[in-house]
Amino acid sequence: xxxxxxxxxxxxxxxxxxxxxxxxxxxxxxxxxxxxxxxxxxxxxxxxxxxxxxxxxxxxxxxxxxxxxxxxxxxxxxxxxxxxxxxxxxxxxxxxxxxxxxxxxxxxxxxxxxxxxxxxxxxxxxxxxxxxxxxxxxxxxxxxxxxxxx
Amino acid sequence: xxxxxxxxxxxxxxxxxxxxxxxxxxxxxxxxxxxxxxxxxxxxxxxxxxxxxxxxxxxxxxxxxxxxxxxxxxxxxxxxxxxxxxxxxxxxxxxxxxxxxxxxxxxxxxxxxxxxxxxxxxxxxxxxxxxxxxxxxxxxxxxxxxxxxxxxxxxxxxxxxxxxxxxxxxxxxxxxxxxxxxxxxxxxxxxxxxxxxxxxxxxxxxxxxxxxxxxxxxxxxxxxxxxxxxxxxxxxxxxxxxxxxxxxxxxxxxxxxxxxxxxxxxxxxxxxxxxxxxxxxxxxxxxxxxxxxxxxxxxxxxxxxxxxxxxxxxxxxxxxxxxxxxxxxxxxxxxxxxxxxxxxxxxxxxxxxxxxxxxxxxxxxxxxxxxxxxxxxxxxxxxxxxxxxxxxxxxxxxxxxxxxxxxxxxxxxxxxxxxxxxxxxxxxxxxxxxxxxxxxxxxxxxxxxxxxxxxxxxxxxxxxxxxxxxxxxxxxxxxxxxxxxxxxxxxxxxxxxxxxxxxxxxxxxxxxxxxxxxxxxxxxxxxxxxxxxxxxxxxxxxxxxxxxxxxxxxxxxxxxxxxxxxxxxxxxxxxxxxxxxxxxxxxxxxxxxxxxxxxxxxxxxxxxxxxxxxxxxxxxxxxxxxxxxxxxxxxxxxxxxxxxxxxxxxxxxxxxxxxxxxxxxxxxxxxxxxxxxxxxxxxxxxxxxxxxxxxxxxxxxxxxxxxxxxxxxxxxxxxxxxxxxxxxxxxxxxxxxxxxxx
Ligand code: FES
Ligand code: FES
Numbered sequence: 001x002x003x004x005x006x007x008x009x010x011x012x013x014x015x016x017x018x019x020x021x022x023x024x025x026x027x028x029x030x031x032x033x034x035x036x037x038x039x040x041x042x043x044x045x046x047x048x049x050x051x052x053x054x055x056x057x058x059x060x061x062x063x064x065x066x067x068x069x070x071x072x073x074x075x076x077x078x079x080x081x082x083x084x085x086x087x088x089x090x091x092x093x094x095x096x097x098x099x100x101x102x103x104x105x106x107x108x109x110x111x112x113x114x115x116x117x118x119x120x121x122x123x124x125x126x127x128x129x130x131x132x133x134x135x136x137x138x139x140x141x142x143x144x145x146x147x148x149x150x
Numbered sequence: 151x152x153x154x155x156x157x158x159x160x161x162x163x164x165x166x167x168x169x170x171x172x173x174x175x176x177x178x179x180x181x182x183x184x185x186x187x188x189x190x191x192x193x194x195x196x197x198x199x200x201x202x203x204x205x206x207x208x209x210x211x212x213x214x215x216x217x218x219x220x221x222x223x224x225x226x227x228x229x230x231x232x233x234x235x236x237x238x239x240x241x242x243x244x245x246x247x248x249x250x251x252x253x254x255x256x257x258x259x260x261x262x263x264x265x266x267x268x269x270x271x272x273x274x275x276x277x278x279x280x281x282x283x284x285x286x287x288x289x290x291x292x293x294x295x296x297x298x299x300x301x302x303x304x305x306x307x308x309x310x311x312x313x314x315x316x317x318x319x320x321x322x323x324x325x326x327x328x329x330x331x332x333x334x335x336x337x338x339x340x341x342x343x344x345x346x347x348x349x350x351x352x353x354x355x356x357x358x359x360x361x362x363x364x365x366x367x368x369x370x371x372x373x374x375x376x377x378x379x380x381x382x383x384x385x386x387x388x389x390x391x392x393x394x395x396x397x398x399x400x401x402x403x404x405x406x407x408x409x410x411x412x413x414x415x416x417x418x419x420x421x422x423x424x425x426x427x428x429x430x431x432x433x434x435x436x437x438x439x440x441x442x443x444x445x446x447x448x449x450x451x452x453x454x455x456x457x458x459x460x461x462x463x464x465x466x467x468x469x470x471x472x473x474x475x476x477x478x479x480x481x482x483x484x485x486x487x488x489x490x491x492x493x494x495x496x497x498x499x500x501x502x503x504x505x506x507x508x509x510x511x512x513x514x515x516x517x518x519x520x521x522x523x524x525x526x527x528x529x530x531x532x533x534x535x536x537x538x539x540x541x542x543x544x545x546x547x548x549x550x551x552x553x554x555x556x557x558x559x560x561x562x563x564x565x566x567x568x569x570x571x572x573x574x575x576x577x578x579x580x581x582x583x584x585x586x587x588x589x590x591x592x593x594x595x596x597x598x599x600x601x602x603x604x605x606x607x608x609x610x611x612x613x614x615x616x617x618x619x620x621x622x623x624x625x626x627x628x629x630x631x632x633x634x635x636x637x638x639x640x641x642x643x644x645x646x647x648x649x650x651x652x653x654x655x656x657x658x659x660x661x662x663x664x665x666x667x668x669x670x671x672x673x674x675x676x677x678x679x680x681x682x683x684x685x686x687x688x689x690x691x692x693x694x695x696x697x698x699x700x701x702x703x704x705x706x707x708x709x710x711x712x713x714x715x716x717x718x719x720x721x722x723x724x725x726x727x728x729x730x731x732x733x734x735x736x737x738x739x740x741x742x743x744x745x746x747x748x749x750x751x752x753x754x755x756x757x758x759x760x761x762x763x764x765x766x767x768x769x770x771x772x773x774x775x776x777x778x779x780x781x782x783x784x785x786x787x788x789x790x791x792x793x794x795x796x797x798x799x800x801x802x803x804x805x806x807x808x809x810x811x812x813x814x815x816x817x818x819x820x821x822x823x824x825x826x827x828x829x830x831x832x833x834x835x836x837x838x839x840x841x842x843x844x845x846x847x848x849x850x851x852x853x854x855x856x857x858x859x860x861x862x863x864x865x866x867x868x869x870x871x872x873x874x875x876x877x878x879x880x881x882x883x884x885x886x887x888x889x890x891x892x
Binding site for chain 1: 384
């Protein structure tokens, strides 16, 4: 049994230590807001926060999360910065298919929590691990700037 | 994705004809006692097949009325839109809601959306007709029927109110879900009127609002699906959970078209959580408690494949077959003539100057961010499929074939789609999920890994096109020939419409270039590459042929020493809208103004999907890397339903097209696809995204499609800009290879 603290709640899971957090969240706990896109830390769809750090859950085993706090898209709106990011996303109607956006919002929130007023280059660096096949990049960038100002 | 292949004219005819028939809208009592309006959105391919899509659509209109979208007004006033259509990201739900709300007089934010539940017979019927939602979800198809449906509902509600009050209906108006009486303070909510309205006869004629009276159409209304997509609540196919559900993942024959010989699963069975190993003809699946266990199980299998005849297949084979088929001498059979006006041969022979070029486009993967998946529960007397698909009817037909259950026992539950781009117009992965689920009695969610998704795609065809032009001594085009060679998507996907060897999608745009002279010849030569299954990819025929035509015209301009903008304008036929978008784009982009060395601007202009679009790309080439800096896009898509959606679709479409043009290619070696994930199949990331400026042309013309034009027109703007920057002409995509090779 492995205990994961997700969005403030402890979950005792019967999975092996090497199970990526992604599948523990989606298939065992049932939190499906965190998405699967590549399984190799190439697309960012699975981004969560591990003690506040943006983390690719598809390659991070549950063993690395014991004793830490996992935050997912389902509860990021409970934080001040997460809420601002979500609101900026709504104000600019960023989403298209929306599938990548959980990961985008998690990466953006982590960025703004650490760098409240990021430059374009800082945004590019923090966000270039998150692919959006619908090509919503211009709006993601604008929304991050909006959220920074809010 | 909007419709593959159909010319806008056909769509216009279709909706005009459709709407003249009163029986295109029905009204009646909803379950639970409210008012139900049913409307038939035109289905461009209804699967029955006949000489042409237009004819079939008209026929089906004559033969049967099968509503496929419903508006329900409950007794408590709740307005619900029920559609079997799926939201892929283009804002279709929002736009269609706006069309209804405009005429019905309600706030679009208060319209609730429901996916047509496939298990309620009432709504299941439309799914049975073999419809495909390709073009019908687009605003082009919905523009009139949905407004008219709203107007019918409004008229019935007003009649109900006027009868209740015993006043003239003319003295009543609607506002925000209420009917109001002008001249008194009488006011009554739609909910209270719904039951009565449902019993009144459907009006023979309804008047639609004039454009000047629109309060919603033309406004940047916010998307209805945004809130649930920013907080993780939106449920995509891959998010489906059912009681006792298990997860499966597969390995398919690495060699395309290969077969499974044997599997040693002794190690896999020992892995915690692994439940079952399922052998299929060409694949092995592992069913487990969760995806990790399934993946571990798969990795532990010892699988023997028989690659079959594709075991030695390489790109060289495929390209040389295309080359041979495309040449006049080498081909096995004559091409199918798409257009022949005047005499190309004579005019070409007489021309003062002659130019010929060969252009090539690679196989492409859609690489939708949500990997292919489907959840299926097969029981003795029913089969449930939870999936995000553009083609519920094909999904159902597939499941019927595999389970041998009657169609009314197969239920397709459609979900949000994490990127379609054409990939979800095929049901291969759904069929596979049904075949796997059939072997167990619990629900199974099949999830493809990214690697399987990329290596067993339905790829955009490889095209190998020859273009020839004859010019007079002033550089004017007198003869034009375009020979298209590639696989036929239509022959595989909708064979009823593949007639006399002609694939109308393959020659879209090529058949009607904006620069067509009196002597023009366009033909299609079908050449199927071994092993590869090809299908629709965002922008379809236009993505292919706009690259060809807009590259060629640019080459001609440079050959005769003319400015590419002026040469296009001078060579264009009578097309004021094309001319206008081109001129505005050039002006907004600062066409002709100097740029630093190594930088350049390139143009493209296109008419497709009922929409005119011109693009100017500005980029810099440094050590064989292209940095796209800015794209100016001017779009005339007729009447704009939601300007913000048009902008969003142009931005996204352009970025999608840039990924494809710069880096996209699927290649085969020894019968195996060489790319496997986003490291080997490069796509755009934020730091590579250009500034995109979208300008909309005000227009009262019928609405055109917006999901695909942006993608379709960008590649030649890039290669033309690279020529301006470096003098290197790129005739083969992706750009990354050609730049290095040039
Ligand atoms: S799924 Fe984890 S980065 Fe793509
Ligand atoms: S919104 Fe579709 S992938 Fe980003």
